[in-house]
Amino acid sequence: MNKFYLSFLFLLLMAAAPAVAQQGVIRGTVYDEGTGETLIGATVMAVGTQTGAITDFDGKFEIKLPVGTYSVRFSFAGFETIIIDSVAVTQAEPVVFNNIVMKEAVSELGQVVVTAEAIRSSEAVVAITKMKASNLVDGLSAASFEKIGDSNASDAVKRITGVSVEGGKYVYVRGLGDRYTKTILNNVDIPGLDPDRNSIQMDIFPTSLIDNMMVYKTAVAELSADFTGGVVNIETKDLPDDKILDFSLSVTYNPSMHFNSDFIMGNTSSTDFLGFDNGDRALPNGARRENIPSPLSGDSNGDVNTFLKGFNKTLGATPQTSFMDYSLSFTSANQFDAGANKLGYIFSLSYKSNSTFYDDVTYGEYQKRVNASDRGLRYATVQNGIESERNVLVGALAGLAYKTENSKYKLMGMHLQNGINSAGQFYIDNDGEAIGQSGYKAFSNNLEFNQRGLTNVLLNGEHHLKDGEWDIDWRISPTFSKIEDPDVRKTAFTYSDTDTTFSAGAGGNPSRIWRYLEEVNLVGKFDITRNTQAFGRDAKYKFGASYIYKERDYEILSYDLQFFGAQPDFGIDPNRVLLDQNLYPDGTIYYNSANSTPNSNEFNSNSRNLGLYVSTELNPTEKLKAIVGLRGEKYQQRHTGRDVQYAQLGTGNNLEDELVIDDFDLFPSVNLVYALTEEQNVRLSYSKTIARPSFKELSFAQIIDPLTNRIFNGGLFQYGDWDGQLGVTRIDNLDARWEIFLPGSEIVSVSAFYKSFKDPIELVRIPEQQASTEYQPRNVGDGEVLGAEIEFKKDLSFVSDALSNFYVGSNVTIVESRITMTDTEYNSRLAFQKDGEEIDNKRNMAGQAPYIINASLGYENFETGLDAGLFYNVKGSTLFIVGGGLFPDVYAEQFHSLNFNLNKTFGAERNMSFNFSVSNILNDKREEVYRGFETNDQPFTIFSPGMSFGFGFKYSF
Incomplete structure (x- = not known):
């Protein structure tokens, strides 16, 4: 019997042991309000216990405590102590405080007491950043994404001052174009x-992976110099x-599509459906021969x-039924103890499928009379x-991070696969x-398929030496891109009242195009920071x-289709053209090859950019x-290629690894910040x-774009007065801003900026090519941009306390741009001047929006987990x-984008969320138009995206 009781007691003790050992974790990051940087060496203690931690070089801490409710104290010599009450520690999830901001004490006993809920809902870190x-910065944090329910970076980034998003994915800053x-x-x-x-496609990044997004609007020496907006x-x-x-x-429904x-x-x-072709569109054997098999x-x-018979026989589109847009994503991330160090991982898979249908598309080519x-x-x-x-995007991202007492290492790999199948x-x-x-x-009938694959790897090391006196950051990142347009097909029947046929001089014979692009991008960089003192205050010296x-x-x-004799009778069915009997x-x-030997539409280019910088803060x-900083860049670009005349006659231009750019530039930058x-x-600030x-x-x-027959010509071609010497654009930048940061994330700021452009590059219609629609990038006359930005965000509590959860916000950018025309452009405009029209040698800058x-x-409402907003954007x-x-000239017209978004979290741990959105509530059209003097605009490209309704669900396990 005694043995029985002893055994029973032993089992009870064993069962109780896990309960006794149950522990939870409190983690977080502490910031210095005075500098905006993380605070190293702050003490974090659970009040009433002997358990605590010291923040490391990232300002991060971790303490392990038995399950229970605690008060947590944050202290640092000369700073106000912060005490967070009612911190509930559980075994299920760590308690995370990433917004601990400490300020210098105004009295010896300075102390601030807050609740856990208040500190977790704060966005103070972004405001302090x-x-x-050092430079003019706007941005968003992960806390902002979670509040409004933005699912990807393109949804979130357009909330930043002066930012617009083109085509739902590409970011423009201050109305300046992608360049x-x-x-x-x-x-x-x-x-x-x-x-x-x-700009990379912003919609490929789920917000669950993003720590923050920052937009740098002024230059500092450690940034590459190839940006302006x-x-x-x-x-x-x-x-x-x-x-x-x-x-x-998530799913999106558009009634018109x-x-x-x-x-x-x-x-x-x-x-x-995976974003790549299985080989059905492959180039037939023998198609690369100089004389392809023919009669x-x-x-x-x-x-x-x-x-x-090696060519795919489908030349025409057939009706189908479109499905809704949908997307799926899965993300997993965590960190573990690895002895005295930390090991973390992050992994994400995403899949998107979008279908668009436009039944009223117009492409126009217009002339002056x-x-x-x-x-x-x-x-x-x-x-x-x-x-x-149909547009499919498949993305995979995986990363590992390893952190020691003084160093952190990160390895991340990403692959994106995009397939776009289109028909017109x-x-x-x-x-x-x-x-x-x-x-x-x-x-x-036009059929196209475009497949793009991109693989990126990042290896990053961060080291903090001699008690933080020296910081070293190094990064190595290769990227491999492969893009194919396999078997782009255009089949145009020329018709009259009495005849339907192919005509080489009119609609053209059926044509097929294969395009291939492979690119390697290798990046290596390091930055070294010396933290020291100057003028009796903190200072930094950087070089890299x-x-x-x-x-x-x-x-x-x-390749073009030809006839060795009379044309068969196809009716007007393109899918009858390549029947075996024909x-x-x-x-x-x-088929006849339209390719020359050597191929004038084949090139190899490479560039090398070595950058060195020094700066001081x-x-x-x-x-x-x-x-104050100075950056130097030695940039070389080489090209191997030839023009049509050389390819066909051997008497034109042929470049063999020729230096087409060989520059060394110095880029000074000065940023002054005065705290009123x-x-x-x-x-x-000033920068080059x-x-x-x-x-x-x-x-x-x-x-050539087979759909519109518009032709892009490289800038090395010589036409008329254009010498084919396309060069770089150099820009001088001046910026000024007044900003005031109010409680919470409220802000008011007013900015002004001026930019001077030397030899800007713009896409120009080639005047000599009157029978075809051809464009070329050229250096045009010098330009100037003068602009202003206003931003504010304020809750409505000043109207009534009942409205404290409501807010109104806006950011407005107004820009005046001016280009001084070249003599060639000015004279060409004078040649077609209309009666009563006044033409001077100034015009707007291409790509620069006059306002955003x-x-x-x-x-x-953080407590209820409900966030909703009505968002308006126009350029x-x-x-x-x-x-x-x-x-x-061709102008891109205003698109008035009015969208509604609602996000609601559920569950005791708020691990479920539902999102509802309405896009393009005003049902506006996308329009690019020709504009003449005192006449109606005429269509260049017009289509209607329609109104969309989106539903999303997210579950966190």
């Missing part, structure tokens, strides 16, 4: 899925303080027929029809009385270096901070920056393409 930043805005990831250059843009830095989480195990699902039986699609493959090549009839008294614009070609698209059917009307036009009518190598291979192959030798159809007086009070700053042409722009490439307005009316009418001579 903006207040104490002058740069996006970086974790402070490292990374190309996007479109390598011709500085701003740099958007997306900082991902490395060692998550809280465990993340999230699953989210989804479940529509008029939706069309062309040839598809079994792997399109004229000397190949046997059997070989010609076999070659022709020759008669000076006739102010109207006449059409050369107008296309009206329908366009469908258009009626084409060409006016034979327009200059350079033949006059015809046609019905066209970066090296960026990029290389791109690009190739276009094109192929040579049984029929008359064969000093506090000459108690209220004045000065950040603890909450108010006045900022002044640069904008360089892309590989595509500095080439001989001729890239962001406004919001919202409701925030003013902007010069899009520079005309001249016969051709009018």
Whole structure:
């Protein structure tokens, strides 16, 4: 019996042991309000216990306590002590305080007592970061994303002052175009899925992975100099303080696009849903030969027929029913003890599928009328029809972080795969009385598939030596991009009242294009900071270096359908064209290569950019901070390619690894911050920056858009007075801002800026090409930009206490831009001057919006977990393409975007959330138009995105 009781008691003790050992964790980060930086060496203690911790070099701490409720004290010599009451520690989840902000004590016994809920809901850290930043910064934190329920970075970033989002994914800062805005990831250059843009697609980053997004609007020496409007830095989480195990699902319904039986699609493959082709669109064997198999090549009839059957037979789109947009994402992240160190991981998978359908698309080509008294614009070609698209984006991100007492290491890998399947059917009307036009009518089928893959790796080390006197940060990041447009097909039947056929001189014979691009982007950089004293106050001296190598291979192959004899009768069905009985030798159809040897539409380009910098951050007086730096960049760009004349005749231009840019520039920067009070700053800054042409722009490439027949020409081509010497743009920048930070996240700021552009690059209509629609990037006359920004956010408690959870906010950017035209452009405009029209040698700058307005009316209630807002955004009418001579300018019209968003969290741990959104409430159209003197605008591109309704659900395990 005694043995029985002893055994029973033993089992009870064993069962009770876990309960006794049950522990929870409190983690967080402590900031110094005076500097905006993390505070090293602060003491964190659970009141009434002997358990505590000291903040490390990241300002982070962790203490483990038995399950229960505690008061936690934060103390540091010379700073007010903070006590957080009612901290409930459980075994299930760590308690996380990432907004502990300590300020210098005004008295020896200074102390602040707050509740746990209040400290967790604070957004003070972002405000302090903006207040104490060396340069002019605006941004958002993870706390902001969670409050409003933004699912990805593109939804969130447009709430930042002076920021607009183009096409739902690309960020423009201060109304300047993509050329002058740069996006970086974790402070490292990374190309996007479109390598011709500085901005990466923002909608690929789920907000659950983002620690913060900051927009730097003024330069400092440690930033690369190739930006002007701003740099958007997306900082991902490395060692998550809280465990993340999230699953989210969202759907979007657009009544004008989804479940529509008029939706069309062309040839598809079994792997399109994963964002890549399975080989159905592959280039046939023999297609790369100089003389491809044809009746004229000397190949046997059997070989010609076999070659022709290697081409996919689908040339026309067929009706289908479109489905709703939907997206799925899964994210997991956590950290663990690794002895005395910390090990963390983050992993995310995302999948998005979007379908768009436009049944009223218009593409137009218009000319000025020759008669000076006739102010109207006449059409050369107008296309009206329908366009469908399925867009799939698959993303995977994985990262590891390891932290020791004085160092932190991060390894992150990301792969993005994007597939876009599109189809269009258009009626084409060409006016034979327009200059350079033949006059015809046609019905066209266009089929395209674009697949893009991007793989990025980041290896980062951060070290803090000699008790924080020296900080070293190094980063290595390779990126590999591959883009293909396999088998782009255009089939246009020219028709009249009595005939339907193909006509090479009108709608053109059926054509097929294959495009290939591969790019390598290698980045290495290090930054060293010496923390010291000057003028009796804290000071920093920084120096560092970066090296960026990029290389791109690009190739276009094109083929035209021909007839060895009479055309068969196809009716108007493009899918009857390549039936076996129509192929040579049984029929008359064969393909002809439009490729020269060597290929004029093939190039290799590479660039090397070595950057070195030094800077200092000093506090000459108690209220004045000065950040002065100098950056030098040695930039070389080489090109291997040739023009059409050389490829066909051997007498044109042929470059073999030729230096097309070889520059060394110095980029000084000065930022002054004067603290009027603890909450108010006045900022002044000056810097020099640069904008360089892309590989595509500095080439001989001729890239046709089969849908619109618009042709892009590389800047190396010589036309008329254009010498083919496309060069860089150098910019001088002046900025000033007054800012006041109110309690919570409220702010009022007023900014002014001035920018001077030397040789800006703009996309120009080529006046000599009157029979075709061709554009080229060129250096135009010098330019200036003068602008102002106003931002405010305020709750409505000043109206009534009952309205304290409501807020109103707005940020407005107003810009005046001016370009001094070149003599060539000015004279070409004079040649088509209208009666009563006054033309001077000044115009607006292409790509620069005259104004941006962001406004919001919202409701925030942390206690109930309900957040909702009505958000409005508009960008003013902007010069899009520079005309001249016969051709009018093209403007991108205002798009009035009014959206509603509601986010509600549920559950005791708030681990569930529901999101509802309405986009484009005003049902506005996207319009780009030709604009002439005292005449109605005419369409360049017009389509209607319609109104969308979104539903989302997120669950955190």
